[in-house]
Amino acid sequence: MIIAERKPMKELLEMVSDVKRLLIVGCRGCVAVCSAGGDKEVSILSAALRLGVKRAGGEIDIHEDTLVRQCDPEYIEPLNDKGAKYDAVLSMACGVGVNFVADRCPDVNVLPALNTTFYGANLSSGEWKEMCAGCGACVLHLTGGLCPVARCAKSLSNGPCGGSQGGRCEINPDVDCIWQQIYDKLSSMNRKEELRQIMPIRDWTTAGHGGPRRRIREDLLP
Amino acid sequence: MMSGSNLENVLRSGTFAVTGELGPPKSGDMEVVRKKARILKGHVDAVNITDCQTAIVRMSSLTAGLIALSEGVEPVMQMTCRDRNRIGMQADILGASALGIKNLLCLTGDHQKFGNHPQAKGVFDMDSIQLLQMVKGMRDEKRFQCGEEIKKAEPRLFLGCAANPFADPFEFRPVRLAKKVEAGADFVQTQIIYNVEKFKKFMEIARDLGIHEKCFILAGVTPPKSLGMARYMKKFVPGLDVTDDVIQRLQDAKDQKEEGIDICVDIIKQVQDIPGVSGVHVMAIEWEEAVPEIVKRAGLSQRPEPKGIEPVLSSSGAIDEAVEKARREARLELEGELKKVKAEADASRDLLAKEKEKVASEISGLKKQVEEAKSMVSRKEAEIQKLTEELQKAKEAVSGTAAPAPVASKEAVAGVQEATVTVSSGALSAREQQVLSSLNKGLVALKEVLGLNDAQFEAMRRFLEAEFMLQLGTAVRETAQVTEAPQVQAEAPPAAVTPAPAAEPVEEERPAEEEKPQRPKEVVNLVAQGNVALHAKDFKKAVELFKKALEISPEDEKAKEGLEEARKALLEEKEAADKAVKIKEVEGLPPCPDEIDPDEWKRKWVVRFTARGNVALMKGDFETAKKEFQKALDLDPDYEKAKDGLARAEKGEDIFIPDVKPGEVEAAAPAPEEKKIEKEAAEAKEEKPAKEEAVQEKPAPPEEAKEEAVKEAPKPKAKVEISAPAGEGVGELEVAPLPKDEPPLEERAKGIPEEVYKEPCTGVIQSVTIGDGDKAITVGGETALPFHAFEGEIPNLPRTAFEVLDSPPEEWPEVLLKYYSDVVNDSAAWARKCVNEFGAQAICLSLDSTDPNGANVSSADAAQVAKKVIEAVDVPIILWGCGNAEKDTETLREITGLVENRNVCIGPLTDANYRTLGATAMAFQYPVVASTPIDVNLAKQLNILLENLGVHLDHILMDPSIGAVGYGLEYTYSVMERIRLAALTQQDEKLSPPIICNLGREVWKAKETRLPTDAELGDQEKRGVLMEAITASTLLLAGGELTVMRHPKAINLTNVLVEGML
C-alpha cells in the first residue's frame, strides 16, 4: 500500500492563505487505510483548517468530499465541474491522485494535503514500515523475500556492510540490518551458500532512472 | 604485476608491508596534505587517501592523492559508492590512472547520515563488491561497466578492499571477504583491530577459504590517542571492538599517548605472527606524527626502496626546476637573437660605410664635373668675351651702315641668359649658381641611374648641396637659405668638419657643451641625414635615422628633438591621410560599414555603379548611364565592363526603345492620375522589351511549347495556360476579370458633398523596390487606405510572390503539390516554372531546409541553391530564412556573398539578428523583411532599431506575423489595420513601410486544406484555394502590399480581385 502522511498544518495554512472557497477531497484508497486521507481525516483537516484560518484572522468556506479513488478516471470525472467552483481543491490522496486530478481536471486548482512517503505495510495500528522501493527489478527470490533495495540504508546487493552490529543498522538502532535478517533467513532455510554468489551491478532504468515509468497490458487496452 | 605500484612490489616481494592513512583537509589547503605526506614519507610503503570519510566533505581523494604523489608518497586512493554513480566513478578512475595513481581501495562508503550533509541523496549505484568487479573489468578486460571497449590506456590499478572482522554476522565476514577477492580485490585492509583473538578466528576462517593465498591481508591498527578516544570508539563507532584490556591499559598509563603507541605496537607484533597477514595498515587519525614512532618501535622502519612512485603532475619543486630550465633556455635563445641582431647591425654599419664611400666617390665624380663645368664656364666666358669683342668690333664696323648685328650662337645666348640669372639670384656668385645648377642636373641623371625615389633623391641632393656649400666655404646661413631647411641650418655646422661659426646663438649660450667630448661623427651624420629626411618629408626614414643616432648616443639632444619632431610629423601625416581617405569615402560613397574592407566596399560600388549604368542603358537613359559608368570608372579606371558600358552609352543609337503598349496601361492603371499613368507606362515599357526579346530574338525560352502561350498572353498572370494537371475542383487556373461596368464613384456620389464620403489621409506609405531592371517591382507608396483610391493615390498595386522551397516540400497536400511535382527537386526549375507558366511577378525562396531543428542543411549548400534560383529567373527574389535567427544570419550572409549585384530582398530579420543582417542588407542596399510577433509596438520598435542601424524605411517590408483564415486572421487583421491607420492618419513614419504577408505557408498547414474531399467539406483543392485566396484578399484589405502564396489559382483569384478593385 502507498503510505502517506498529512503535511504539517502550517504548510497547509500557508498553501490556502489566499483561498476563500476550499474543497477538501479525500480518497478511500490506500491513504484511507493508512489513516492519512479518508473520510475521517478529511473532516479533521477541515476542522483544523477552519480553526487555523480563524486564528490567523482570515475566513474560509470549506466543503468536504471523498472519492472512491483518485487514481481512476471514472471517479475523478465529476471533480472537474465541481472543483472548478472552488478557489482550490485540497486533495488528500497520494501524489498519484493529485497528479491525476491535475491531468484530468484542467479547471481545478489542485493542492496536495499529504506527503506521499513510501510503499509499506501496516505493522500495527498507527505504525507503517517501508517494504518495497518499486525498483522494477525484483530480487526477493534471492534474498529470502526480504528487500535489500528498500530496506538497506545503502541498498547493498552483496551482504551487510561493516556497520551491521547486533542485527541493527549503523544509521539508527531502530532500524534492522536487513542483511542480517536475510542471512538468518537463508541460513534457516539452508540456503546461506547462495550468498556467496556475487549479485551483479544493478540496472536502475527500471527504478525510474530510465525516465517516468509506464506499464501497458495489450490485452486490456480498449 | 597488476599496476607496478610500490605497494604491489613490496607485497609481492614478501616483505611485511606497512601502509598509512592520510585524511585530506576540509579545505582547499594543499599544504595540509603535503605536511602529512612528508611526515609519513619513508616510514610507510603507501598511504591511503580517504574519500570523504564519515561522509564529511573534504578535499577529494584523487586530488589529495596526487598531492601526496608529488611529495613522493605513494597514494592508495579510496573510492566510495556514496557520492558518484558509475559514470562519475569510472571517469575518476580513468583520471586517477592517467595521473599516476596505481592503488585503488574500493569501499561502499559511510552512510551520508553520519556526515555534515545528512540531507544529501546517497547514490549507492553499486556496492563495494560491484565496484571491484567494475574496476577489474576495466583493468583486465579493458571494458567499461556497460561492456564498451576501452580502446587504449585502460586503468592499471592495484585493487584493494576493506573488511571488518568485528561486524555481524561474524561467520559471514570471511565469506564476504572471499566475495570481494573474487570480485577483484588484490589486497585487503581490515578494520581497526584491538580484539586480536577475534581477528585470529577471522583469519582462521579466511585461511580455510584460501583467501590469504589469493590476496594480501593487511591488519588495520590505530594507536588510541587518549582514553576518551578509546571509549568513544568502543561506544559509538559501529563495528569497532575496543577491548576492556585496552581501556584498562590507557586508564593506568601515566602518558596516555605513549601508552597508545605501545598498545598499537603490541597489536602489530601480535598480528605479525598470525599466518596469512602480509602487512599492517596504520591509521593514526589526525596523529600522523605517531606513525614513524610506531613503525620504529615495531621494528618495521627499514622500508624497501620505493619503486614506481612517479608523479605525472609535477610538484612545486619540479615546477620551479622546469621554470628555471625554461628561463635558461629563453635566456640562451635571447642571447642568440641578440648576437644575430648585433651582427645584422654590424653588417648594416658596413653597408652604410660602403654607401658613404660610394657617395664620396660619386661626389668626387661630381666635383670633377664641377671642375669641368667651371672650366666650361671659363671657356664660355672667354667666348663671351670674344663675342663681345667681336660685337664691339662689328658695332664699330657697321656704326655708320646700320647693318643688323650677326646672330649670336645659341650657346652664347644661353650663356648670357644664364649669366643674367646668376646675377639676379643675389647671394651666390654666378659661378657658384651655375655649378649648383650643373650639380642638380648631374644629380637628376644620377637619380635615374640609381633608381632612387624622390625622397631619397631629395635627401641626397640636399646633403650634397650642404657639402658643396661648406666645401666652398660659404656662410652657413646662405646654405640654409639655399636648402630652405631650418633643421639643416641647425645641424649643418656640426655636420661640417670645420667648426661652426657663431651663427648659432644657442650653441654660444652653452659653451660647456663645446667642451664636452665631440659628438661622435656617426651621430652627427645620422642626425644630419635625419634632418634632411625630415625636410624631405620622409618622416619614417627620419625617425629611423634619429633612432639609430640615439642608439649610438642615447643622450644626444639634437637627435631626440629631431626624433620627436619626426614622430609628430609622422603622426600628423597619418592623421591627414586618414582624414583624406575618410573625406573621400564620404564624398564618393555611402559610409563603409565596419565589417567590410574599404577596398572591397569600393569594388562593390564599382560593380553597383556599373549595374546601374547597365540598367539605365537598357531603359535608354543614356545620360544616367554615362554618369553611372563614369562614377564606376572614377573609382576604378580599369574596370572593363564600365568602359564598355560607357562606350555603349556614348554611342546610344543602337539601343532598342520599345513602344508603350496602351492596353497594358489601361488594365493596370485605371486611376485617372496622370502621374500614375506615366509610371505604369514606364513599367510597361520596361516589361515589354524583355518579353519581346525572349520571344523574337532568343532562340527559344526553356520550354518550346510555352512560346505561343507567352505571345498570346501579354498579361501572363491571368491567362497563362498550365501544363500541370488541372485540379478537378478548381478547373481552369484562369480567372475571368471582374466586371468593370459600374459607374465611377464620382458619378454614383453625385450630389453628395465630397467631405461626407472622403476622408483623405495625411501620411504616406514608403515605396519599396525589389529586384532589378524592368522586372523590378515596387510596392507601397500609397496615401490612402487599402483600395480607397478615391481618397488618395495608390501608385502601386499589391503584388504576389510565388513561394518556392529550397528542398522538396514534405507536407504540401497533393492538390497543391501537383502543380510543382515535376520541379520540386530543383528549386531553380521550380522558380522558372512559376515565372514562365504561372506568370510569377516575384519569387519567394523559403530556405526551410536550413532549420537546425529540421534537415539542418548547411548555409553553404543552401546558398548554392539560392544562387541557382536567383540566376534562373529575372523577377525579384525574396529570400526567406528558416526562422532561426542565428542560422538565418549565417545563410543569408552566405547568399549575399554569391549574389553579386542582384537586388534581392532578405528576411526575416528579427530582434535577434537585425543587427547583423541589417548591416549586410545596408551594405548591399537590399530591402529587408522585418519580422515581429503580431504586435504594433514590436513592429514599430524593430523598424526604429533598423533605422538606427542605418537601414532606411524605404528598404523595409514589415512582416507582422500573419494567421490564416480560421487561424487568427482576425487578430492579424486588426493589428495590420492599426499599423496602417497609424501610418496614414497619425503620420507615424516608423510604421510606414509596406507590409508583406507570407500567408501560403499558414494556409496550407491548416487542417482544412489537408482533409480529403468529402461530401460535407466538399472538394479539397477548391477548399484550399478559397482559403488561400480569402486569406490573401482579407490581408490586402487590412493593408498588405505584398503577399507570398502557393496555389496558382489562388494567386490568380487574388490578382483578379486586386485589378478589379483598382
Added chain:
Amino acid sequence: MSKIKGFCCNYTLSVEVDALKEEGLVPEDLEIERLPCTGRLEVPEILDAFTKGAEAVFVVGCQVDKCHNLSGSYRASKRVKYAKKILEELDMNPDLVEMFFAGRGETEPVVEAARTMASRA
C-alpha cells in the same frame, strides 16, 4: 458561546449544569454537551468548539476500564491526544484541551475539570 466547553458522558454528570452554576461551583460561561458516550466524540468536534469561540475544551468520560461501551472513553482520550497535536501544530497551547475520567454518576470530577480548564483558559 461559552468560554469553556465540556463534553460529558451521559453516565458521569448527574446534576443539571444550571444548578451547579447557581451554586457557583462552576464558571458562568461553562457549556456542557452531553454525549451518550464520549467514544462518539470526534476530533473535528473538539476543534470546532475552539473555532466557535471556546477558550478551553474538556472531555469527561467513564473510567477507562469501566466504560459502558467498553472502550468508548479510551477512544475519546486518543482523540483528545490527536486534538492536542493539532493545537500544537496551530501554535496553540495543547493543554487547552484535556481528557478527564469520572466514575458513574459522579459530578465532582466534572466540576473539578471545569475549574481546571477555566484556570487554563
